[in-house]
Amino acid sequence: MSEEEKKFLEIHDLRKSFGTGEAKQDVLRGMDFTVSKGEFCVLLGPSGSGKSTLLNIIGGIDTPDSGYVSINGDKLKDMDEKALTMYRRKHLGYVFQMYNLIPNLNVKENIEVGAYLSDHPLNVDDVISTLGLEDHKYKYPNQLSGGQQQRVSIGRAVVKNPDILMCDEPTGALDYKTSKEILGLIENCNQKFGNTVIMVTHNEAIRYMADHVIKLRDGVVRHNDINDKKIPASELEW
Amino acid sequence: MKNPLIKRIPKELVGDWQKYLVIVVFMVLMIGFVSGMSVGRDSMLAAINTGKITLKLEDGSFEFKNKASEELIGAIEKGDMADVREYLINKGYEEADEEVAKAIDEELEKQVTEGIETAVRAQCEAYGITDEDMIQSQIDTFMEENYEDALEEARNSDEFKEAVSDAYKEAHEEVVKAVDEKWDETVEEYNLDDPDFSPVKVTVYEHFFKNEDEDFDKDGVKDAAVRVFKSTDEVDKASFNEGRAPEKDNEIAIDRMHASNVGIKIGDTILVGGKEFEVVGLLSYINYTSLHENNNDLMFDAFGFNVAMVTPEGFDSLRTRTHYSYAYFYDVKPSGKVAQADYADKFLKALITQSVVFDNDLEDFLPECYRQASNFAPSDVEGDAAGTEILCYILIAVIAFIFAITISNTIDKEASVIGTMRASGYTKGELIFHYLSTPVVVTLIGAAIGNILGYTWFKEVAVNIYFETYSLPNCGVVWSPVALVKTTVIPLSLMFLINLFVIVRKLQLSPLKFLRHDLRRTKRTKARRIPAWSFMNRFRLRILFQNIPNYAILIFGIVFVEVMLCFAFGLPDSLNHYGDRAPDMLFAKYQYMLAGTKDDDGNELVTANEDAEKFNSTSLLYEKNVTSFIKGRGSGGTTEAVTVYGIEDGSKYVVIGAELNDGEVYISSAFKDKFGFDTGDKITLSEEFANKSYEFTVSGIVDYEGGIAVFMPNDNFISVFDKKEGSFTGYFSNEEITDIDEKYIATVIDKDDIVKVTTQLMHSMGGFMVVAQYVLLVLSAALIFLLTKIIIERNEHSISMVKILGFKNSEISALYMIPTAFIVLLFTLLGFGAGYVILIYVFRAFMLQMDGWFTFYMSTKSMAMSIVYMLVGYAAVSVIDFIRIKKIPMDEALKNVE
Numbered sequence A: 001m002s003e004e005e006k007k008f009l010e011i012h013d014l015r016k017s018f019g020t021g022e023a024k025q026d027v028l029r030g031m032d033f034t035v036s037k038g039e040f041c042v043l044l045g046p047s048g049s050g051k052s053t054l055l056n057i058i059g060g061i062d063t064p065d066s067g068y069v070s071i072n073g074d075k076l077k078d079m080d081e082k083a084l085t086m087y088r089r090k091h092l093g094y095v096f097q098m099y100n101l102i103p104n105l106n107v108k109e110n111i112e113v114g115a116y117l118s119d120h121p122l123n124v125d126d127v128i129s130t131l132g133l134e135d136h137k138y139k140y141p142n143q144l145s146g147g148q149q150q151r152v153s154i155g156r157a158v159v160k161n162p163d164i165l166m167c168d169e170p171t172g173a174l175d176y177k178t179s180k181e182i183l184g185l186i187e188n189c190n191q192k193f194g195n196t197v198i199m200v201t202h203n204e205a206i207r208y209m210a211d212h213v214i215k216l217r218d219g220v221v222r223h224n225d226i227n228d229k230k231i232p233a234s235e236l237e238w
Numbered sequence B: 001m002k003n004p005l006i007k008r009i010p011k012e013l014v015g016d017w018q019k020y021l022v023i024v025v026f027m028v029l030m031i032g033f034v035s036g037m038s039v040g041r042d043s044m045l046a047a048i049n050t051g052k053i054t055l056k057l058e059d060g061s062f063e064f065k066n067k068a069s070e071e072l073i074g075a076i077e078k079g080d081m082a083d084v085r086e087y088l089i090n091k092g093y094e095e096a097d098e099e100v101a102k103a104i105d106e107e108l109e110k111q112v113t114e115g116i117e118t119a120v121r122a123q124c125e126a127y128g129i130t131d132e133d134m135i136q137s138q139i140d141t142f143m144e145e146n147y148e149d150a151l152e153e154a155r156n157s158d159e160f161k162e163a164v165s166d167a168y169k170e171a172h173e174e175v176v177k178a179v180d181e182k183w184d185e186t187v188e189e190y191n192l193d194d195p196d197f198s199p200v201k202v203t204v205y206e207h208f209f210k211n212e213d214e215d216f217d218k219d220g221v222k223d224a225a226v227r228v229f230k231s232t233d234e235v236d237k238a239s240f241n242e243g244r245a246p247e248k249d250n251e252i253a254i255d256r257m258h259a260s261n262v263g264i265k266i267g268d269t270i271l272v273g274g275k276e277f278e279v280v281g282l283l284s285y286i287n288y289t290s291l292h293e294n295n296n297d298l299m300f301d302a303f304g305f306n307v308a309m310v311t312p313e314g315f316d317s318l319r320t321r322t323h324y325s326y327a328y329f330y331d332v333k334p335s336g337k338v339a340q341a342d343y344a345d346k347f348l349k350a351l352i353t354q355s356v357v358f359d360n361d362l363e364d365f366l367p368e369c370y371r372q373a374s375n376f377a378p379s380d381v382e383g384d385a386a387g388t389e390i391l392c393y394i395l396i397a398v399i400a401f402i403f404a405i406t407i408s409n410t411i412d413k414e415a416s417v418i419g420t421m422r423a424s425g426y427t428k429g430e431l432i433f434h435y436l437s438t439p440v441v442v443t444l445i446g447a448a449i450g451n452i453l454g455y456t457w458f459k460e461v462a463v464n465i466y467f468e469t470y471s472l473p474n475c476g477v478v479w480s481p482v483a484l485v486k487t488t489v490i491p492l493s494l495m496f497l498i499n500l501f502v503i504v505r506k507l508q509l510s511p512l513k514f515l516r517h518d519l520r521r522t523k524r525t526k527a528r529r530i531p532a533w534s535f536m537n538r539f540r541l542r543i544l545f546q547n548i549p550n551y552a553i554l555i556f557g558i559v560f561v562e563v564m565l566c567f568a569f570g571l572p573d574s575l576n577h578y579g580d581r582a583p584d585m586l587f588a589k590y591q592y593m594l595a596g597t598k599d600d601d602g603n604e605l606v607t608a609n610e611d612a613e614k615f616n617s618t619s620l621l622y623e624k625n626v627t628s629f630i631k632g633r634g635s636g637g638t639t640e641a642v643t644v645y646g647i648e649d650g651s652k653y654v655v656i657g658a659e660l661n662d663g664e665v666y667i668s669s670a671f672k673d674k675f676g677f678d679t680g681d682k683i684t685l686s687e688e689f690a691n692k693s694y695e696f697t698v699s700g701i702v703d704y705e706g707g708i709a710v711f712m713p714n715d716n717f718i719s720v721f722d723k724k725e726g727s728f729t730g731y732f733s734n735e736e737i738t739d740i741d742e743k744y745i746a747t748v749i750d751k752d753d754i755v756k757v758t759t760q761l762m763h764s765m766g767g768f769m770v771v772a773q774y775v776l777l778v779l780s781a782a783l784i785f786l787l788t789k790i791i792i793e794r795n796e797h798s799i800s801m802v803k804i805l806g807f808k809n810s811e812i813s814a815l816y817m818i819p820t821a822f823i824v825l826l827f828t829l830l831g832f833g834a835g836y837v838i839l840i841y842v843f844r845a846f847m848l849q850m851d852g853w854f855t856f857y858m859s860t861k862s863m864a865m866s867i868v869y870m871l872v873g874y875a876a877v878s879v880i881d882f883i884r885i886k887k888i889p890m891d892e893a894l895k896n897v898e
């Protein structure tokens, strides 16, 4: 792996606070780390520790007070709103805890909504079968279970074949079994399509399936570990 | 790849089909109506414009009291102003010469007679004859034998010749002096020294007519006035809608509008001036597209007035007096309104001065550009189209706002989806485009269907409306690209811009805010204070606050519809009210205007009728000083025709104050109300055809609403207007005058003349207003339907939630429907009040532009109805709303959690 690929994503002295005066809260207090290309990276930390804030800044939908994020050498802070939108469009896929599907489009169409954005999308039907949604292709979101909806949401992000797949607590609303399935799918995509994955979670157990684990607390990086002995998602337990 | 979001649009349309159906139907009707009106109008105007050329519409007309001599016509055609000074001097000379000659003859006769008598007496004395009888007989004998010779001799004497020529010279000098003394006045009166004057050459055609009584049911009672012309090929021709021109002297062709209004058909015989005529043709004269009897009539009257064509022989067989009317064409056509006015001005100067020097009286002058009967229809057609367009655009704007609110709610609902889409790289532009598509598509569908219907069905409706109002020449469909723009581009742009504005504002927020459902644009620091009412009422107040944009549009819609309802109910009411009071609007049951005051034998026209009372009247103009939005429409616009009456002392028909000085007058209450005059105010009135004005002081008000009038004692009238002692214009009488031959009667004004305005207006608008009332009822229901639907949909979640909590449907409905009911009721009442006040002002402003006066009136019943209609619309929607609320499932609150 080249030096550039190792520093595919670089976070430098990132700071962010909310509110003013008495109510001022420093959420990120100088964060530094790098993620290399193709890595499965997990951001770990208790609720309220600033994981989502960090992810949103990386995703270009929030801005830091100081410090910078650079991807492939491009600094986000040098981009205007339009350029940021194009950056997200070309390079990022998003999966949230809530599935946020378009209610009056069916499964296939919801995935097409993602494919439309990409210059080199994956085949929609391949993605559907990878996610095990063949039988539900023409169903509408309100006809699906939570786990199925989350699969569609992952499909929508993955079909773009994004450089980085951003997942913010994708299993947060799901039960144990379904959560493991979903994690398996993300792992599968990471291996199959080679996307870099950054996944936010508060679930300690998930660290074992990652290449790279970054632990946050009180706005700073507490641990920054490379995991040599990762295990498949299906073998996780909590 | 096509944007997959497009697939949402048909699903959205199908999924919410009731709403979109209501909207599309709405737009189709409005756009169809406007497009139909536009096409109808364009076709109509095209027919009129072609007709102006092919049917040889005059450039103007004038009327003389007596038939014009060939020399007069020749002089008029040249367009020169006559030499009034020479004429006045010559006329003075003639009169003076006559007087001088008479005086000289008398003097000469006296001298000769005296000379002879003196000579005879001297001789008698010489012969000693003293007997007076003898002397007298001598004188007589001598006188008989020598008088003529003596007279002759005296005439030839140099002395006498000198005296005579002195006398003539002196008299002529007197004449010139008198003319010169009054010259400044004369110059001003006829505007003689206009440096800009240049002759306007014209070609003049005889266009004589007679005003006859028409009795179409032959019961011996006059049914209408008919103006009869001879058939002509030269000017103001007619287009035949049915039948043919008269060929025999007992055949007649009449106006087709009048015929259809009163039910005359081809083959019928009617009485015109007491003589039987067979109707052989139904026509429309190009100079009478609307049947205005007089140019300053407020409204045309296709019931009580008719125009007709007979053969020249038929014309001669009619007994009433001939109106010596002439039509003319300018040799070089003026281009544009300014040139038209300028031409008319110059031509009038020639006309007046020539009529003076040819000893004729100019009775009437009307350039075609001021002619109501040929300009009213096209400008009305145009005005209607403009009016409906504006109404249509207002309603489209309302729909656009309804869309905007719906979309704005959808955006709120879909906030996290939007956030996700934005986060994954959808641009703002793509989303704006997406949310704009539905209103634009719906408008396109509405415009497409609307235009198709407009060009086919609605066009027929519009053409029929106009054909049933005006005597228009036959027409074909004219396809106009302008109409297409107005009915497609404008609604589309309105829809596009209003929604664009709202959507852009809405989507301005960052993706993160969407993801966090944080859609407030400004942070409210404090929670809204809500009074310490019961829980239910506080809840209702919250619903009101939550839905402020909805309620704003609802309120606008209600007020708008309510104002329109006021109009739809108030206009017929105002007309009827005016009609009901018409009998009170006459001084006397009959008001006879005579053509002259003497009959053919030179005797004064008198009546044995004891009820009859002489009066004098003349017509002056009042300069209105209003900024006019329909300037140049007929004679209306900048001047108002004012009738000035001279009233006999102790009149039983018009009561005015006892002692009025010259210049002090009473005015009619209509005059007072229209222009806001009061006692003590000064008013300036001017002559129509001469540059002369009068100032009067208002000393009192005569309670008379029938017209704009000024009253003064007859003696004052005679001195102010320089009339001959004892002259008069006509009679007031409560009983019909039967002993004056009708050929001396110019017009009779009775109740029908007053109500004809409102009869005609009722005919052309009454039916339309009833339709409008129902349309508005549906409109109000549709508006309330759309807006309450939005409010309920927005609250589906919480409605479902309170259902789970155990509230009953009726309780929930009361919770959500009472705020709306309250708003609807409150603003219906306010809207009614606003409409009533607005219409009073609008009526006033409109009438200020027109001749005449009547005010807005609404009966209590109509007031109630205009409110009830709105509430009926609301009641219907409430039922639907109740069902809607009942149908919201309880699991709505549980599923689709975001």
Ligand SMILES: Nc1ncnc2c1ncn2[C@@H]1O[C@H](COP(=O)(O)OP(=O)(O)O)[C@@H](O)[C@H]1O
Residues within 6 Å of the ligand: A018, A019, A027, A045, A046, A047, A048, A049, A050, A051, A052, A053, A054
């Ligand atoms: N827009 C915001 N305004 C104010 N405070 C915020 C905002 N976003 C996040 N926070 C605060 O920042 C802290 C970190 O939030 P977040 O990044 O969502 O935590 P995590 O995802 O780790 O649970 C929380 O205490 C939260 O209240």
Ligand SMILES: [Mg+2]
Residues within 6 Å of the ligand: A051, A052, A053, A168, A169
């Ligand atoms: Mg979080």
